[in-house]
Amino acid sequence: MTLPAECGHLAAELRRLRRRTGLSLADLGRRTPYSKSSWERYLNGKQPPPRGAVEALCAIAREHPGGLLALWELADTVWSGRAVPAPVPEQRPEQRPEQRPEQHPEPAAEHAPVPGGRRRRVVLTASGLGGLLIVAAVSLLLPWPSGQRHADDAATTEMPIRNPGCAAATCAGQDPLRMGCGGAGMVTSLRTDTGPGSRQLELRYGSLCQAVWVRASGLQPGDRVELFVPGVPEPQELRMGAVDVGKYVATPMAPVPQGTTGTRSCVTPGDPADGDRVCFG
Numbered sequence: 001m002t003l004p005a006e007c008g009h010l011a012a013e014l015r016r017l018r019r020r021t022g023l024s025l026a027d028l029g030r031r032t033p034y035s036k037s038s039w040e041r042y043l044n045g046k047q048p049p050p051r052g053a054v055e056a057l058c059a060i061a062r063e064h065p066g067g068l069l070a071l072w073e074l075a076d077t078v079w080s081g082r083a084v085p086a087p088v089p090e091q092r093p094e095q096r097p098e099q100r101p102e103q104h105p106e107p108a109a110e111h112a113p114v115p116g117g118r119r120r121r122v123v124l125t126a127s128g129l130g131g132l133l134i135v136a137a138v139s140l141l142l143p144w145p146s147g148q149r150h151a152d153d154a155a156t157t158e159m160p161i162r163n164p165g166c167a168a169a170t171c172a173g174q175d176p177l178r179m180g181c182g183g184a185g186m187v188t189s190l191r192t193d194t195g196p197g198s199r200q201l202e203l204r205y206g207s208l209c210q211a212v213w214v215r216a217s218g219l220q221p222g223d224r225v226e227l228f229v230p231g232v233p234e235p236q237e238l239r240m241g242a243v244d245v246g247k248y249v250a251t252p253m254a255p256v257p258q259g260t261t262g263t264r265s266c267v268t269p270g271d272p273a274d275g276d277r278v279c280f281g
Helices: 005-021 025-031 036-043 051-061 066-080 126-139 146-155
Strands: 187-194 200-206 211-217 224-228 236-239 264-268 278-280
Touching: 005 036, 005 051, 005 066, 025 036, 025 051, 036 051, 051 066, 200 264, 211 224, 211 236
Parallel strands: none
Antiparallel strands: 187 200, 200 211, 224 236, 224 264, 264 278
8 A cells, every 4th residue: 555645754754753762662652652553553654643642752852843743734634534625516417507698607706795895705615625724734844933933832842751761770871862861841950060162061850760960062072071979989971972063962860869969060171272171060
């Protein structure tokens, strides 16, 4: 069976997001309300994914859901059959009203005046309505006017991740993004420090994961970030690679009981000309 283009495009984008998270289908089944077998069908275009599944995957991958939801609207229009024009019944010759030669039908107008100053509403055919739905969905992919974009962002609430992949001691040395410890409503920013140049270190605490890590930005290739936690013999360390320049990066996590103090973060520039090692906390 050939998958419609709209549905195939959505499935491909969902697979791209899943690859970014590094999670297996079983992991997705544990961290979302949708089972492993359901995700297999959604990602391969065998079954229409519910809107909530798209939102949940965007939350785990930390991607704004606007673009994927626009694709979902297009695919849902096809899957539901709303994009198929309703057939127009054919009239037999004897059913067609006679029209005198001297009479001419008035050209269609968007708002034709009628007595009393009222206007006649245009009636859309099923085909016209389907076209409007598609245009409306495609318009979500275009740049928003600045005011509308801000209003949309303010109204959009990122979904929390249902089940993080670790907690407390099992989070030691784990990637906070891959484990799902940084979802909406799950993170407290404990401290933000600025190092040499534009290097910035944010100490984060994940309440459900009961662990801390450093999220860094502005790093350069060769930079090293270290996180020291009382009671943990070795620091959690991040070395910056060239492919990650311009992105947020994070150290591995260290388990921390709530209320524990004394954590310390350090950044060492890869280029000695940028300065020496600086520590905070």
